[in-house]
Amino acid sequence: MPAYLDLFTPETWQAFLKRGCDVSGFRVWGRIIASKIKPNDVFICYLVGLSRWIGALRVLSNAYEDSAPYFVEQADPFVIRFKVEPIVVLDPVRAIPIRDIWDKLPMCKGVRQTAGFTYKVGLQRSLKELSDGDSNALLGLLKQQATKTGIDYPLTSQEQKRLEGKRTVTTQTGPAPVEIPTEEDADTTEAVPERHRSLMVQANLAKIGIQLGFKVWVAASDRTAVLSILKQEGKDHFLSKLPLNADENTIDTVERIDVLWVRGRTIARAFEVENKTAVYSGILRMADLIALQPQFQIKLHIVAPEDRKDKVRQEILRPVFTYMEGGPLAKICTYLSYDAVEELVAKKDLQFLKDTIIEEYYEEVFE
Numbered sequence: 001m002p003a004y005l006d007l008f009t010p011e012t013w014q015a016f017l018k019r020g021c022d023v024s025g026f027r028v029w030g031r032i033i034a035s036k037i038k039p040n041d042v043f044i045c046y047l048v049g050l051s052r053w054i055g056a057l058r059v060l061s062n063a064y065e066d067s068a069p070y071f072v073e074q075a076d077p078f079v080i081r082f083k084v085e086p087i088v089v090l091d092p093v094r095a096i097p098i099r100d101i102w103d104k105l106p107m108c109k110g111v112r113q114t115a116g117f118t119y120k121v122g123l124q125r126s127l128k129e130l131s132d133g134d135s136n137a138l139l140g141l142l143k144q145q146a147t148k149t150g151i152d153y154p155l156t157s158q159e160q161k162r163l164e165g166k167r168t169v170t171t172q173t174g175p176a177p178v179e180i181p182t183e184e185d186a187d188t189t190e191a192v193p194e195r196h197r198s199l200m201v202q203a204n205l206a207k208i209g210i211q212l213g214f215k216v217w218v219a220a221s222d223r224t225a226v227l228s229i230l231k232q233e234g235k236d237h238f239l240s241k242l243p244l245n246a247d248e249n250t251i252d253t254v255e256r257i258d259v260l261w262v263r264g265r266t267i268a269r270a271f272e273v274e275n276k277t278a279v280y281s282g283i284l285r286m287a288d289l290i291a292l293q294p295q296f297q298i299k300l301h302i303v304a305p306e307d308r309k310d311k312v313r314q315e316i317l318r319p320v321f322t323y324m325e326g327g328p329l330a331k332i333c334t335y336l337s338y339d340a341v342e343e344l345v346a347k348k349d350l351q352f353l354k355d356t357i358i359e360e361y362y363e364e365v366f367e
Contacts, residue, residue, distance in 0.1 A: 334364050
């Protein structure tokens with residue numbers, strides 16, 4: 001009985017439950033693989049962001065295309081669809097963390113539970129065909145978990161936030177729903193060398209900011225690693241709390257930005273350091289920052305390798321960022337290459353310069 005990986009975000013899983021658990025959908029790139037899937041095949045469901053196995057579905061139809069909203073309210077991208085019925089559907093608190101059954105899955109054999117494990121075991125894309133050993137183990141564990149003998153795996157506060165996804169924040173025009181982007185297993189999906197490289201760039205940006213006289217904010221998920229790279233140099237200039245007069249959800253959104261340069265109670269510059277997996281979510285955080293703090297003239301920079309410049313441009317020119325209330329994000333956000341950051345941090349006289357020195361290095365490529 002062939003079995004295939006079916007990835008859900010907390011948002012698409014909630015939509016799946018709300019709609020009656022009768023359809024599973026995939027992006028158009030999966031059309032060829034989907035054409036091989038037949039009735040009675042099985043989808044094993046994995047919840048990204050929480051790294052948990054959450055269900056199993058029996059396929060009832062061949063693949064078909066349907067663009068009617070199902071998983072997403074507008075422009076639903078999951079248009080390659082199957083009729084399905086649940087074999088097992090678990091509540092998130094009952095979903096099985098992959099780390100807790102690591103030794104029971106053949107796909108995990110010989111792989112350490114370190115950064116990049118999701119990439120290494122092949123959990124980064126739906127419709128991967130699972131081995132008999134993996135599918136049988138997972139199906140058995142999921143069925144057992146659905147019985148009275150199943151156990152709870154309490155959610156951490158971070159997992160609860162990811163599960164909530166969309167929140168209401170206070171803006172100048174009143175309450176507004178925003179989607180706080182999850183990291184899509186960001187602590188696990190990056191290849192280790194790429195992860196290290198992006199951390200090095202964050203460390204250099206922090207070092208440059210300190211040299212230029214700023215206090216520095218580094219996202220909590222990366223702060224320890226960045227300080228380790230800097231060997232605690234400039235630790236006193238790192239902020240443990242942002243000096244913002246805003247509601248909790250607004251602050252939580254802003255705190256996820258990779259690097260901020262702060263002077264007094266004002267954010268002067270914001271940097272999102274992109275890599276092989278996270279272009280869109282970083283740009284979305286920049287848009288959130290501008291929407292939530294429109295009174296400040298914050299200069300925004302997307303930092304990425306040279307070979308990712310076109311991808312960054314493609315993402316930032318999406319309509320959602322083009323028709324913002326304050327004008328296109330592309331007009332206020334510039335591109336800074338990894339190489340440019342390395343050149344900047346190597347300058348010997350940074351402490352005598354103003355932060356406008358960055359303007360000699362960034363590119364206004366989004367016009």
